[in-house]
Amino acid sequence: MKLSTKGRYAVTAMMDLALHDRQGPVTLADISQTQGISLSYLEQLFAKLRKAGLVEGVRGPGGGYRLAKAPGQITVAKIITAVDESVDVTRCGGEGDCQDGERCLTHELWNELSERLYEFLDGISLDQFIDRPEIREIARRQDEEVRRMNFVFPRPAA
Secondary structure (H helix, E strand, O other): OOOOHHHHHHHHHHHHHHHHHHHOOEOHHHHHHHHOOOHHHHHHHHHHHHHOOOEEEEOOOOOEEEEOOOHHHOEHHHHHHHOOOOOOOOOOOOOOOOEOOEOOOOHHHHHHHHHHHHHHHHOOEHHHHHOOHHHHHHHHHHHHHHHHHHHHOOOOOO
16 A cells, blocks of 8 residues: 555644644644645645545634644544545455456455554544654754744745
């Protein structure tokens, strides 16, 4: 199984949002700058995340996005499926028509692996990661780098 950029970026953006959620809404521009993800790509991802009820937009000055649920209620599997990704490793997309319309010899193996992968990812919530000291340290370093960049190259006023 190879998780696409869409799924990886969605999880990364949601982790960033969860880490900064207590400070108020987070702009996609901030996530873009901190995580190195294209702003237009984030806009596409957040439209899907909003539709899935995982984030909500806040309009006006100081606006941005915030989690629509507590970090403990948002799992990695929910994020991945919200952006139309699958954790299916079968050749047939789980349909069972892998070999000339019939199940292939290893269908059950790959189907069971897919189910276990989903269960594993569905058992990991955002709060389990944001409370890890190593994750907090990475976030602190990234925030410091962004502050330094904004000090050297301030963003123009909107």
